[in-house]
Amino acid sequence: MYRSLAAALSMVFSALAGQVTADLTDLAALPVEILGSAESTLPMVTGGYAGARAGLPMLPSIPVTLDLPPGTEALSVESTAYWETLAADVHLPPLPDPAPLSLASLHTAAVEDPEVYGSEGFWPRQPVSLSGTGFREGSPVAELLVSPVRWDPETGELQRMTGLSVTVTTAPSSSSPVPERDTASKRMLIVTDQSLMESFELLALRRTDQGILTQVVTTDYVYSVSSGRDQAEMLRNFVKDYRASYGLDYLLLGGDVDLVPYRKAYAMTCEAFMHAREDSLPCDLYFSDLDGDWDANGNDVFGEVDDGVDLHPDIWVGRAPVENLAEAETFVSNIAAYEDCLHDDFYQNVLFLAAVLWWSPYTNSAESKELIDEEYLPGFLEITKLYEALGNENLATTMAAMNEGQNYINHNGHAWYSTLGVGDDYMSISDVDALDSDRRFGATMYSIGCWSAAFDFDAIAEHFLTNPDAGTVGYLGNSSYGWGSPGNPCYGYSDALDHLFHDLLYSDWSLSTGQLLALTKEYFIPFSQWENVYRWHQYDVNLLGDPSVRPYRAFPGSVLIECPEHAAPGTQFFPVQVTGASTEGLTLCLTDRGSNWLVTELDATGYHSFQLDYPPSDSLRITVTGPGVRRTSTAVPVNGGPQPVIAGVVIDDPGGDGMLTPGDGASLELTILNQGDQGLTDVSLEAVLESGPGSMVQSSVDFGDLPPGESSAGSGPVVVQVDSSACNGQVMNMLMQVSAAEGSWGLELSLPVCAPGLYFATYEIDDSYGGNDNGVAEPGETVDLTASIANFGLQAAETVTVVMHPCPPYINWITDSASVGSIPADGTASFLLTCQLDGSTPEPSFPWLLMDISSETAAYFSLDSLQLNVGVTGISNDVESGTAGWTHDGSGDLWNITSSQSHSASHSWHCGDAEGYDPGMNCALYSPVITLSPGAELSFWASFDTAIYGSDGLYIIVEGTEQTLRDTLDYIGSGGALGPGRGIGTGWAMWSYGLDDWNAGQTVQLEFRFVSDTDSDTGMGFYIDDMTIEGAYVGSTGSGGSSPPLPVMGDPSPNPAGNCFSVPINLTSGGRWEFSVYDISGRLVLQDSGDAPFTGLLEVDCSGLSSGIYLLRLSGEAEARGRLVILR
Secondary structure, rough: OOOOOOOOOOOEEEEOOOEEEEEOOHHOOOOEEEEOOOEEEEEEEEEOOOOOOOOEEEEOEEEEEEEEEOOOOEEEEEEEEEEEEEEEEOOOOOOOOEEEOOOOOOOOOOOOOHHHOOOOEEEEEOEEEEEEEEOOOEEEEEEEEEEEEEEOOOOEEEEEEEEEEEEEEEEEEEOOOOOOOOOOOOOEEEEEHHHHHHHHHHHHHHHHHHOOEEEEEEEEHHHHHOOOOHHHHHHHHHHHHHHHHHHOOOEEEEEEOOOOOOEEEEOOOOOOOOOOOOOEEEOOHHOOOOOOOOOOOOOOOOOHHHOOOOOOOOOEEEEEEOHHHHHHHHHHHHHHHHHHOOOOOOOEEEEEEEEEEEEEOEEEEEHHHHHHHHHHHOOEEEEEEEEEOOOOOOHHHHHHHHHHHHOOOEEEEEEEEEEEEEEEEEEHHHHHHHOOOOOOOOEEEEEEEOOOOOOOOOHHHHHHHHHOOEOOOEEEOOOOOOOOOOOOOOHHHHHHHHHHHHHHHHOOOOOOEEEEEHHHHHOOOOOOOOOOOHHHHHHHHHEEOOOOOOOOOOOOEOOEOOOOHHHHHHHHEEEEEEEEOOOOHHHHHHHEEOEEEEEEEEOOOEEEEEOOEEEEOOEEEEEEEOOOOEEEEEEEEOOOOEEEEEEEEEEEEEOOOOOEEEOOOEEEEEEEEEOOOOOEEEEEEEEEEEEEOEEEOOOEEEEEOOOOOOOEEEOOOOEEEOOOOOOOOEEEEEEEEEEEEEEOOOOOOEEEEEOEEEEEEEEEEEEEEEEOOOOEEEEOOOEEEEEEEEEEEOOOOOEEEEOOOOOOOOEEEEEEEEEEEOOOOOOOEEEEEEEEEEEOOOOEEEEEEEEEEEHHHEEEEEEEEOOEEEOOOOEEEEOOOOOOOOOEEEOOOOEEEEEOOOOOOEEEEOEEEOEEOOOOOOEEEOOOOOOEEEEEEEEEEEHHHHHHOOOOEEEEEEEEOOOOOOEEEEEOOOOOOOOOOOOEEEEEEEEEEOOOOOOOOOOOEEEEEOOOOOOOOOOEEEEEEEEEEEEEEOOOOOOOOOOOOOOEEEOOEEEEEEEEEEEEEEEEEEEEEEEEEEEEOEEEEEOOOOOOOEEEEEEEEEOOOOEEEEEEEEEEEEOOOOOOEEEE
């Protein structure tokens, strides 16, 4: 996914002053997909986009942002790249002129730039260019554009990058950034007109209650204390000063342009000539990117290329486009209804609206929506698709769908500030005002239509936010034109931002709407350093709505707040227990809307005891928010009377580290404080273990009398015994029942069980001394095996030892054990082991090697395993030695070996004859039966020519030899999932597919199945050559039977998972088993158990877990490990 590209880069500061060197090989590893037709080829790379200069070859570039040393700026860049041929004799089409979506019939055909298309050698000449330099969150950065594919216009050769390093030359910076944002606590500022203060004060209280300290100021106050050439600059300077003084994360401009100023920015001259204001873009990024003054040349035209705008957001900004108090009240009320889940039956509803943007060349924007659905959205969403191309998009169907309630609305179509195109119809402002979904407000509407969010007019976007009965709480759209690429519906310029926004939306559930838009636009900054449509979108796309709103991505989970029923006037400690959902990472806030405002991030226990800074000035308000859970609040009144509270807990454990650990007893020395205004007489405590892996040994403690404000450690500790079978991250939930003459109280106390969590991670082979130095273990060699062990537990593991089991018999361990002194929590360590492989060791084979992992800490012990790859694996076929075991059959079978075309040497497989293929074919080419090794991958080269429309194409299929499993890896040819035009290729290009979903040792057969429809429109068909399967071999393993006697736990499916997944388990011996799920910190988050024997699928509900990486463990009578990714 796009967001990960920059994060994956390995950057090293050079020892030479003034240079930064970065290894960008990860970009070179991105797969290249070849699209096109018989006349032209279009290479595509994930995260790559074409430039904006018409006439240049349509090649993708990837934006990269590199951090620079403090106080520097980038001057130039040099690069070293490595290349391999991807295809030969292909033609790349020129990039057409970007077209405003409103100009439905005025675009011109693309014309080749003669300076490039008439030149010799590869283009672009340099694979990396420096597009700009600026500041990201206060740190200097270089903006680069990397071209991972290059093309020779003279020969038609297309090459892909295989390796890349860059060196950026720097110099002392001539400018200074705004101070880095304070991340200790979140702050929000609302700027509004005096007439709207009342409504926005309610929103400020709402945000402060949830942990975002929010202040409201009036524009009159801003103008009275700030300076600037006009009101917009005064406001911006005020925001800069406020951020420097207090820190600032979010800015809400609380009013339409007559009440809160705005800035028009210039990106380029669009030459649409449809409106006098078209090049002056209302742009709230002006209040977000706070570096410089946006007018370095002093000509009062803001945002020009030479005005020094670095485009990076320093805060997240949105605008409430309200004109009066009634609209402001509606705006705030709608947000509350959405966040408080007034209705909860529509949060998985999505509405796609897609027009045919141009009929010539045909540009069906439904293809863009289908790409979003396939690539970025999880399968549990209920998507309503209204497409002009399907004939079901019109005003009536659109109104009906919106009235049902849609969490997200995505509009690809024409628009104006007063209308939205919906097929042949238009939705007007009055239509939006008439919507009624019974207050089922969506999170966002995202439209690429022209001018729909032109908030300097009475824009239709504004009415989605001011309708009290329906609409959305956020709108992302254009303040002037949206831009497309005629004939390329998935690759328009507005579509590029639309795609990335939805990628980010379900990749990180913690992001707010303001953050989502900022990150989306930030990705394209390296493209935006010139007068072009990318820069246009930096200014043109704005958020109407509160930037701090975190959209629900699915039906939100519910939480329960357990706390004292009242607070005392002298309350110092206030314990809160949150239950009902996974609490890891949730935000808990306590405030009395006075002097006390306390915020914490919860851990897996869900327990926190607040220590107040001041006596409560009013009722305490407790609020829980976080990704995937509904906002939940409770108010606690302040009353007189006695109030016992746990003021301190000291854990006295055998290890002396203040933790509860498996198998150990621990004394809990409790301090009870009477923070009420009346005394307590004859106080006693009885501890009850409500849940958790342990028991109470000593549960009764006497505390005597406790006058107001007095505390006591009591007559002795509460003593607990933790079960030896307890797992890291399990929680001991205890209820401390306090009794006195004046009454009784129940005090919750939850403590985690802490232990190491040691797991095998990876291994490396070194056969440089006892082998042939190829990094592969082979028969007869002596090799060093370095195993990496990770500690995912909450406790450091001391004196960690790995001991290998003496199996299989053909592997002799020379050094079978290794130890390290300590592995910290969240740390890793390497263990060097040495083994000798007997000369009779089967090759290739994949023996399981068992290991014991132990630690002196908590008497930790676990069984783990690794699968060793013995022998060099991989098969290849260049079709120069006949069929080599490949076979073919089927209806109309025309598969044959031909010399008419080939990628290498002189032969290839062809599904066709001299005339091409026939209608009505359904035939397949089969590989020999092969056995897969870990990490197997299929690749092949193909050249093809099929009909543009229809369903003629090639299916790439893997089928298990028992025919119980069958996986279609891809379809290449006419039509396809994205409609006509996908995959119509020519020339030789490589396709590759990972086979990780198949287990090592599994026997499969590859199938290339060609199918053609019955119409007469055909082509030459498919040529296939140089088929390679890395990590596979023909024949059976030589391991002599089954794997070592490991418990059977298959891979989780699906993986990544959404709300649930299943795991195949096959336990044949008796006993108890436990299946546990841990988060990446090692905390236990789910558990199931049962009696063996058990064979079948274990269904697991993970709907309460947030997105991330999880570890799976099968324990008890059997031991096994696995990993799972949850992605929503």
